[in-house]
Amino acid sequence: MMRMGWGDLGAFGEPSEETPNLDQMAAEGMLFPNFYTANPLCSPSRAALLTGRLPIRNGFYTTNAHARNAYTPQEIVGGIPDSELLLPELLKKAGYVNKIIGKWHLGHRPQFHPLKHGFDEWFGSPNCHFGPYNNKDFPNLPVYRDQEMIGRYYEDFKIDLKTGEANLTQIYLKEALDFINRQQASQQPFFLYWAIDATHAPVYASKDFLGTSQRGLYGDAVREIDDSIGKILKHLQKLGISKSTFVFFTSDNGAALISAPKQGGSNGPFLCGKQTTFEGGMREPAIAWWPGRIPAGQVNHQLGSVMDLFTTSLLLAGLHPPDDRQIDGIDLLPAVLQGKLIDRPIFYYRGNEMMAVRVGLYKAHYWTWSNSWEEYSKGIDFCPGQNISGVTTHTQEEHTLLPLLFHLGRDPGEKYPVRFASPEYEAVMKRISPIVDQHKATLVPGEPQLNICDRAVMNWAPPGCEKLGKCLKPPTSNPTKCFWPH
Amino acid sequence: MMRMGWGDLGAFGEPSEETPNLDQMAAEGMLFPNFYTANPLCSPSRAALLTGRLPIRNGFYTTNAHARNAYTPQEIVGGIPDSELLLPELLKKAGYVNKIIGKWHLGHRPQFHPLKHGFDEWFGSPNCHFGPYNNKDFPNLPVYRDQEMIGRYYEDFKIDLKTGEANLTQIYLKEALDFINRQQASQQPFFLYWAIDATHAPVYASKDFLGTSQRGLYGDAVREIDDSIGKILKHLQKLGISKSTFVFFTSDNGAALISAPKQGGSNGPFLCGKQTTFEGGMREPAIAWWPGRIPAGQVNHQLGSVMDLFTTSLLLAGLHPPDDRQIDGIDLLPAVLQGKLIDRPIFYYRGNEMMAVRVGLYKAHYWTWSNSWEEYSKGIDFCPGQNISGVTTHTQEEHTLLPLLFHLGRDPGEKYPVRFASPEYEAVMKRISPIVDQHKATLVPGEPQLNICDRAVMNWAPPGCEKLGKCLKPPTSNPTKCFWPH
Numbered sequence: 028m029m030r031m032g033w034g035d036l037g038a039f040g041e042p043s044e045e046t047p048n049l050d051q052m053a054a055e056g057m058l059f060p061n062f063y064t065a066n067p068l069c070s071p072s073r074a075a076l077l078t079g080r081l082p083i084r085n086g087f088y089t090t091n092a093h094a095r096n097a098y099t100p101q102e103i104v105g106g107i108p109d110s111e112l113l114l115p116e117l118l119k120k121a122g123y124v125n126k127i128i129g130k131w132h133l134g135h136r137p138q139f140h141p142l143k144h145g146f147d148e149w150f151g152s153p154n155c156h157f158g159p160y161n162n163k164d165f166p167n168l169p170v171y172r173d174q175e176m177i178g179r180y181y182e183d184f185k186i187d188l189k190t191g192e193a194n195l196t197q198i199y200l201k202e203a204l205d206f207i208n209r210q211q212a213s214q215q216p217f218f219l220y221w222a223i224d225a226t227h228a229p230v231y232a233s234k235d236f237l238g239t240s241q242r243g244l245y246g247d248a249v250r251e252i253d254d255s256i257g258k259i260l261k262h263l264q265k266l267g268i269s270k271s272t273f274v275f276f277t278s279d280n281g282a283a284l285i286s287a288p289k290q291g292g293s294n295g296p297f298l299c300g301k302q303t304t305f306e307g308g309m310r311e312p313a314i315a316w317w318p319g320r321i322p323a324g325q326v327n328h329q330l331g332s333v334m335d336l337f338t339t340s341l342l343l344a345g346l347h348p349p350d351d352r353q354i355d356g357i358d359l360l361p362a363v364l365q366g367k368l369i370d371r372p373i374f375y376y377r378g379n380e381m382m383a384v385r386v387g388l389y390k391a392h393y394w395t396w397s398n399s400w401e402e403y404s405k406g407i408d409f410c411p412g413q414n415i416s417g418v419t420t421h422t423q424e425e426h427t428l429l430p431l432l433f434h435l436g437r438d439p440g441e442k443y444p445v446r447f448a449s450p451e452y453e454a455v456m457k458r459i460s461p462i463v464d465q466h467k468a469t470l471v472p473g474e475p476q477l478n479i480c481d482r483a484v485m486n487w488a489p490p491g492c493e494k495l496g497k498c499l500k501p502p503t504s505n506p507t508k509c510f511w512p513h
Numbered sequence: 514m515m516r517m518g519w520g521d522l523g524a525f526g527e528p529s530e531e532t533p534n535l536d537q538m539a540a541e542g543m544l545f546p547n548f549y550t551a552n553p554l555c556s557p558s559r560a561a562l563l564t565g566r567l568p569i570r571n572g573f574y575t576t577n578a579h580a581r582n583a584y585t586p587q588e589i590v591g592g593i594p595d596s597e598l599l600l601p602e603l604l605k606k607a608g609y610v611n612k613i614i615g616k617w618h619l620g621h622r623p624q625f626h627p628l629k630h631g632f633d634e635w636f637g638s639p640n641c642h643f644g645p646y647n648n649k650d651f652p653n654l655p656v657y658r659d660q661e662m663i664g665r666y667y668e669d670f671k672i673d674l675k676t677g678e679a680n681l682t683q684i685y686l687k688e689a690l691d692f693i694n695r696q697q698a699s700q701q702p703f704f705l706y707w708a709i710d711a712t713h714a715p716v717y718a719s720k721d722f723l724g725t726s727q728r729g730l731y732g733d734a735v736r737e738i739d740d741s742i743g744k745i746l747k748h749l750q751k752l753g754i755s756k757s758t759f760v761f762f763t764s765d766n767g768a769a770l771i772s773a774p775k776q777g778g779s780n781g782p783f784l785c786g787k788q789t790t791f792e793g794g795m796r797e798p799a800i801a802w803w804p805g806r807i808p809a810g811q812v813n814h815q816l817g818s819v820m821d822l823f824t825t826s827l828l829l830a831g832l833h834p835p836d837d838r839q840i841d842g843i844d845l846l847p848a849v850l851q852g853k854l855i856d857r858p859i860f861y862y863r864g865n866e867m868m869a870v871r872v873g874l875y876k877a878h879y880w881t882w883s884n885s886w887e888e889y890s891k892g893i894d895f896c897p898g899q900n901i902s903g904v905t906t907h908t909q910e911e912h913t914l915l916p917l918l919f920h921l922g923r924d925p926g927e928k929y930p931v932r933f934a935s936p937e938y939e940a941v942m943k944r945i946s947p948i949v950d951q952h953k954a955t956l957v958p959g960e961p962q963l964n965i966c967d968r969a970v971m972n973w974a975p976p977g978c979e980k981l982g983k984c985l986k987p988p989t990s991n992p993t994k995c996f997w998p999h
Contacts, residue, residue, distance in 0.1 A: 033526075037812070040519075040526020040781050042546040042796075042925050044812040054540075060528040241814070241874055241922035288924035295526045296779050298898075310528075326523070326530040328727070388727055412784070412901045412928040436727035438774035439528050442898040 031226055032282025034295025035249055036312045041293055043241040045250050048257030052276065053314045055323050057363060062313030062331040063373050063385075064279055065355075067302050069155075070098035070132045070477075071376075072279040072333060073222070077113045077133070077144075079337030079348060079356035083376055085111050086473035087133075094380035094394060094423060095511035096302055097477035099132055101154055101165065101485040104506060105476030106134015107144060112349050114337050115218055116145030121344040124215050127151065128202045129222035134476075137490055142174050146220075149173050150202045154486070155227055156180050156195075159188075166486045166499050175491025182497075186231050191244040193231035199223050200255040204262050211266045218340070221259070225252055228283065228290040245290055260316065273343055274316040275336055281308045284411050298441045299410035299419060302513050303397055304375035304382040305441055306390075308409075315363055329362035330373050330385065339363075353471070372462050378511070379472070384463055389455050390441070391430035393463070396423045398513050409513075415442050432456065480509035517712055518768025520781025521735055522798045527779055529727040531736050534743030538762065539800045541809050543849060548799030548817040549859050549871075550765055551841075553788050555641075556584035556618045556963075557862075558765040558819060559708070563599045563619070563630075565823030565834060565842035569862055571597050572959035573619075580866035580880060580909060581997035582788055583963035585618055587640055587651065587971040590992060591962030592620015593630060598835050600823050601704055602631030607830040610701050613637065614688045615708035620962075623976055628660050632706075635659050636688045640972070641713055642666050642681075645674075652972045652985050661977025668983075672717050677730040679717035685709050686741040690748055697752045704826070707745070711738055714769065714776040731776055746802065759829055760802040761822055767794045770897050784927040785896040785905060788999050789883055790861035790868040791927055792876075794895075801849055815848035816859050816871065825849075839957070858948050864997070865958070872945045876927070877916035879949070882909045884999050895999075901928050918942065966995035 037044040038053040039060070065075030071082035078085045086108050089097035099106065107113070115125035126148040127141045134140075135153030142149060152170050159181035160167050169176035170184050178184055186193040203221055210217040225231050225248040232247035236254070240246025256276065263269040282292030284300035284307070294300050294307035301308055313331060315321055334356035338348050348354045355374075361367040375383040383392045397409050397419045410419045417424075418431065418441060432445040432452055445452045483504040492498035523530040524539040525546070551561030557568035564571045572594050575583035585592065593599070601611035612634040613627045620626075621639030628635060638656050645667035646653050655662035656670050664670055672679040689707055696703040711717050711734040718733035722740070726732025742762065749755040768778030770786035770793070780786055780793035787794055799817060801807055820842035824834050834840045841860075847853040861869040861876075869878045883895050883905045896905045903910075904917065904927060918931040918938055931938045969990040978984035 034782050036526075038526075040522075040524075042782070043922055044544070044546055044814075058530070060530050243920070243923040246922065288920070288929045293782050293925065296520050296528070296781055328530075412899055412926060414900050415898045434729070434774070436529055436732065437729040439779065440898060443774045 031249065031278040031312060032292035032294040032300070032307070033297060033310050033312050034293035035282065039312055040295050043246060045240055045242065045246055046253040048253045048260070049276065049312075049314065052256065052260060052316050055318060056314055056316035057321050057325045057327050059313035059315070059327050059329065059331050061328055062277060062311050063309050064277070064311050064333050066096075066376060067280050067304055067308035068096045068098050069130075069279045073132050074107055074111075075355075076279070076333040076336060077115075078111045079114070079334045079354045080111075080352070081334070081355050081374065081376060083379065083470065084353060084355070084473050086476040088376070088378045088475055089477040089509065089511055090379050090475045091478050091508050091511055093378070094382065094396060095378040096513045097378060097509065097511045099134055099154065099477070100480075101135065101168070102480040102482050103134070103477060103509065104136075104479040104481050104484050106136060106139030108474065108476065113144045114340060117341055117346055117349070118218050118344055119145055121346050122216055123218050123344060124148075124210055125218045125220070126206050127220040127222060128199050128206075130155065130224045131222070135486060136484055140171075140174065148206065151199070151222065152180065156186060156224060156229070158186075162499055169486050169489045169492075171489070171491075176489040176495070176497070177491065178495065179497060186229060188229055190237065191229070191231050191247070192234055192237055193225075194233045195231065196223055196225045196248075196251045196255055197233050200258060203259055207259070207262060207266065211268055216344070223252060223255075226292065228286040230286075230290045243289055245292060249292070264318075270317075270319040272317070273340070275314070276316070277313040277333060278311040279333070281310065285407060285409060287411065296439045298413060298415065299397060302409045304377050305410075305419070306435070306439065309375055315359075321363055327362055327366075329359065329368055330371060331359060331362075332356060332373060335359045353469075372466070374466065379475070381463070381467070384459060384466075385435070386459050386462060388434055388436040389459065390433045390435055391456065391459050391463075392418070392433075393427045393430050394423060394425055395420045395431065397421060402512050418442075418444070430456065430459075478508060479506050481506040517735065517764040517798060518778035518780040518786070518793070519783060519796050519798050520779035521768065525798055526781055529732060531726055531728065531732055532739040534739045534746070535762065535798075535800065538742065538746060538802050541804060542800055542802035543807050543811045543813050545799035545801070545813050545815065545817050547814055548763060548797050549795050550763070550797050550819050552582075552862060553766050553790055553794035554582045554584050555616075555765045559618050560593055561841075562765075562819040562822060563601070564597045565600070565820045565840045566597070566838070567820070567841050567860065567862060569865065569956065570839060570841070570959050572962040574862070574864050574961055575963040575995065575997055576865050576961045577964050577994050577997055579864070580868065580882060581864040582999045583864060583995065583997045585620055585640065585963070587621065587654070588966040588968050589620070589963060589995065590622075590965040590967050590970050592622060592625030594960065594962065599630045600826060601706075603827055603832055603835070604704050604830055605631055607832050608702055609704050609830060610634075610696055611704045611706070612692050613706040613708060614685050614692070616641065616710045617708070621972060622970055626657075626660065634692065637685070637708065638666065642672060642710060642715070644672075648985055655972050655975045655978075657975070657977075662975040662981070662983070663977065664981065665983060672715060674715055676723065677715075677717050677733070678720055678723055679711075680719045681717065682709055682711045682734075682737045682741055683719050686744060689745055693745070693748060693752065697754055702830070709738060709741075712778065714772040716772075716776045729775055731778060735778070750804075756803075756805040758803065759826070761800070762802070763799040763819060764797040765819070767796065771893060771895060773897065782925045784899060784901065785883060788895045790863050791896075791905070792921070792925065795861055801845075807849055813848055813852075815845065815854055816857060817845060817848075818842060818859060821845045839955075858952070860952065865961070867949070867953070870945060870949055871921070872948060874920055874922040875941050875945065876919045876921055877942065877945050877949075878904070878919075879913045879916050880909060880911055881906045881917065883907060888998050904928075904930070916942065916945075964994060965992050967992040
């Protein structure tokens with residue numbers, strides 16, 4: 028999983044065509060043009076991927092204000108609740124060895140760490156690689172191996188903000204290949220969650236890739252990731268285990284247009300980007316690869332979600348998803364292996380609000396919001412160059428009585444609402460309304476985990492810091508309600 | 514050649530992925546993500562394709578007002594000048610038999626017809642299939658076989674505007690297959706210009722394709738064209754002549770967003786559409802196919818133009834382009850066959866004005882204009898949902914002293930001008946300015962052909978009308994300056 032826009036993939040029309048390995052993966056596998064993440068933001072999407080549940084259920088949202096995006100910065104107190112069952116916890120029961128490489132983002136305090144939630148190994152960081160910090164107001168973010176930190180970004184793991192040079196993707200690649208080697212040698216089934224972050228601002232690439240793209244630094248980072256994925260797939264083939272390995276490529280949210288053009292990607296023909304529930308924020312590139320099982324070169328129109336990877340992976344491992352809780356992910360195997368299209372809705376949430384729903388080719392917006400006038404006036408623009416009157420609104424607009432309806436086939440860019448007075452509108456809303464009513468009537472929101480912030484919980488003294496002499500003194504605790512402006 | 518947006522191709526990211534035959538053509542051939550038409554409008558682009566020259570040279574422009582798009586509606590007096598040498602005229606010298614199927618658009622008066630300019634056969638219409646008309650204020654447009662009309666649209670060649678049903682693409686396909694059969698049987702080298710028009714508003718598709726697309730009627734039309742192209746390519750293979758046939762697919766202008774969403778296509782990540790010199794108006798889908806000669810599955814970053822097809826086709830036929838006039842098309846063969854990238858500029862003209870130029874990855878705008886406030890206020894919008902301040906201007910804005918510069922690699926959507934004060938701006942403009950200066954200094958504009966309109970020259974009594982009893986009485990001649998609002 029990575030941060031990448033739908034339109035960044037050559038197979039999805041990026042004009043520089045700089046993803047030959049991902050395009051090849053699609054040619055050998057199955058491309059999903061209608062695949063979604065569970066949230067327009069990283070932490071909740073990753074929590075949804077690993078729990079198979081919407082963030083509103085697993086607690087990765089906030090109630091501090093209406094319809095606000097929230098994530099896990101250093102000052103967040105919460106994280107993934109123990110009551111949630113994560114994919115690796117369940118896979119363990121079938122003998123799988125589980126590793127996460129890269130960004131965790133489900134809580135940085137020790138009780139939330141990957142090894143407390145089913146992973147056997149971890150190499151990477153609990154938060155985004157922001158910085159550098161002065162270790163007084165903010166600590167530099169730690170990098171972990173398993174349960175202990177082995178250094179900090181900008182100190183031990185360099186990122187040159189001027190040139191954009193960093194060697195991290197190469198380290199992540201080596202970690203992946205080593206892990207695969209070890210599992211193959213010991214005949215162990217494994218789950219590898221390769222959660223790289225080179226395309227997240229501040230964007231980085233290693234020396235060999237810097238300046239090689241037609242798209243600037245962001246393109247360099249995409250090229251390095253593409254190259255690494257090609258190497259991982261070839262490695263699986265070399266080891267002779269590609270025919271027993273299900274590989275899935277996707278992203279946790281749309282390209283962050285706010286970082287464009289130098290550090291942001293492309294959402295192709297779609298509206299707006301990260302932070303919004305327009306298609307640019309939540310439609311993702313997605314490729315399934317499994318030579319010999321998944322037919323090559325197929326395009327699958329199934330409406331898919333990152334949460335489906337939870338359910339599908341469990342079934343592939345001979346397990347069943349938990350039946351004591353609502354699971355939102357569906358089994359993709361009938362769609363992937365037998366070409367059966369499953370009729371299911373896609374819900375677009377922003378914090379505690381269901382903003383929109385997609386059913387078939389139609390999408391109904393119950394709320395619209397890009398961001399507030401106040402943030403927008405500071406130059407924060409999630410829809411640069413795009414402005415659809417009444418759609419990309421800068422106030423939270425409620426449409427629950429008369430949802431804004433779009434036909435995403437004729438109008439993938441959400442520019443032309445279907446007319447309220449038309450027979451088409453009436454017929455489609457008759458189909459969508461009961462689905463939404465049922466969803467809302469049966470929804471039991473989880474305890475919100477992203478409400479409280481406290482500077483004292485930042486990464487001052489992570490486990491293992493004492494061995495490195497890298498412990499810092501935390502300030503006194505002062506919990507407050509986090510401020511989520513978007 | 515057809516009217517289709519860059520983003521309408523599955524291979525270029527249309528999310529419905531409904532062009533399996535064109536995608537297959539790309540997989541077996543070469544995809545050009547940086548290919549351009551010569552004008553954001555149909556007639557001048559087609560004149561440029563067939564002459565290898567910019568419209569400003571071959572006369573397909575107007576001087577009635579500054580920077581205005583002009584074409585060949587029924588009331589136009591002008592057409593392609595006799596002094597221009599067209600591709601089929603030249604190919605004839607090498608023994609080629611030439612046929613055009615579909616829309617001619619280089620002048621509808623008899624002296625301008627295809628058979629007067631090198632074509633041996635013609636099936637189609639001289640103008641767009643607008644209508645139906647009452648044959649009093651406007652005559653219904655004629656359909657020709659060779660030199661004589663054989664009927665009129667809406668009378669003999671039905672287009673049902675309510676359902677969108679018309680059988681024309683199937684007729685055009687049959688014409689193509691028949692022509693190819695005959696040339697193969699007589700061992701005759703041939704040039705087929707398959708200029709279909711189903712995706713031009715009013716959009717149409719035949720019964721078998723109506724309602725089959727996820728994208729509505731426009732998608733139905735695209736699917737039928739895609740299907741037809743697949744059949745033509747398979748036919749070449751079946752006849753055993755695919756290895757001696759160079760096939761090129763492209764479009765004459767970007768998707769007409771003004772007809773969206775029901776009758777307009779997609780320009781993918783690019784800005785605006787038809788009628789504008791932003792990328793959405795002039796960057797085109799383009800695929801070269803020649804099994805055995807052109808390597809399969811390649812992506813070629815050569816900056817290409819429809820005018821290159823003139824030069825390239827002549828060289829393939831063992832001929833040389835005329836040396837008594839300026840030819841703008843270059844030979845694509847080194848790029849196609851040997852992977853050599855040729856450094857050449859792309860000029861973006863609107864009428865008599867060079868609006869922009871692309872050199873390498875950079876594009877400099879010397880003038881910006883979407884359309885006038887007056888037209889815009891009537892609801893005519895060439896950039897629906899898009900608004901880039903200072904770029905998609907509604908007044909003609911001159912930037913000749915300080916061109917607006919974009920890096921199309923980082924920023925394919927032309928949203929973020931390179932800062933004037935930056936070293937990048939200075940270095941790039943040092944490279945671009947001499948190219949523009951030289952182009953302007955050596956330019957000899959042709960006599961403008963699209964200045965005069967007259968209702969008397971409309972298709973009242975085309976050749977052959979008397980045999981069909983379909984001659985209409987023209988009004989008295991009253992030549993006036995054509996009004997070109999865009």
